[in-house]
Amino acid sequence: MHDTKQLITIKGTREGITLFIDESCSFNQAMNELHDKIISSRPKNDEPIVSVKVKLGNRYLKEEQEKDLRKIFNEENRFEIHSIESDVIRKEDALKWIEESKMKLVNRIVRSGQVLEIDGDLLLIGDVNPGGKVVSTGNIFIMGHLYGIAHAGVDGDRSAFIVASYMKPTQLRIADYLSRAPDYESDGVYMECGLIDEEQDKIIIDRLQVLSHKRKEISRFERRIQNG
Missing domain, CATH: 3.30.750 (Transcription Regulator spoIIAA)
Incomplete structure (x- = not known):
């Protein structure tokens, strides 16, 4: 039997x-x-x-x-x-996911009136001047001065964040959240990040170190930098 x-x-x-x-x-x-x-x-x-x-x-x-x-x-x-x-996905979906998850490296200055749009994470080596705008479906890393507008998680990803070597933006946007520049004159801040604080229900600007606690995705960026 x-x-x-x-x-x-x-x-x-x-x-x-x-x-x-x-x-x-x-x-x-x-x-x-x-x-x-x-x-x-x-x-x-x-x-x-x-x-x-x-x-x-x-x-x-x-x-x-x-x-x-x-x-x-x-x-x-x-x-x-x-x-x-399911543990498997279609080849088309896998290729799309790989493409969207890649870090896009751009070496340029985004000048007034210019818009830089990226699918996935953006690593910008350069400044975003007043009147310039960078938009990404993922996170935004700016190795330079952010004076203009940065919009991360444009497709609705509220876990996205924005990092800049020097942050004095006209406007920060993450998903459907909006944070404008203060009405008073500000000196700006070095090596800070913008992210959504769920408890306060708004975008906050905080020390870069908080990302390791609040956003585990930062380790992916660290590995990319270390591995080249």
Whole structure:
């Protein structure tokens, strides 16, 4: 008598159930076994709808396959998918992620009326003059004077930050947060950073050292500098 390998493993959690789908079988095989298990374990109509977390391992679902999966976990069967997690992504998505995560190094002065826009993190070797503007979907590092406008996390990343060797900006923006220059004359500050403080619900300018505590991403920049 041969043991039949289980293609679907279901584990109960406090939040609901976690479903593991064997990555070596075909999708149709997994769905057939899943359908039988769900029908046999369907909660009664007077019980709460069960939240389901699906773990695919090294399997990628096409759009139609995901639709088929969601049809099984529906309100009629008293289940609801909370998340679908996979250890793999499409090649196109991977290439896009790599491109967006790269540090873009630019060696120039951003003069009045000029706008420098970058996908990913920006390392600018040079100044941003009054009237100049730098925009990035990631973090902004300026090895020079920031007199103009800097906008980090332009796509909505509130964890982004702005670093400058000398910071006296006309305006700082991070995601949808805005911080203008003070009305009074300021001398500016050296080696400071701008970031969103969630408790104060605003952009603050603080010592560069706070990044190692408040933004773990700074270690990526440190490694890039050390490794060249």
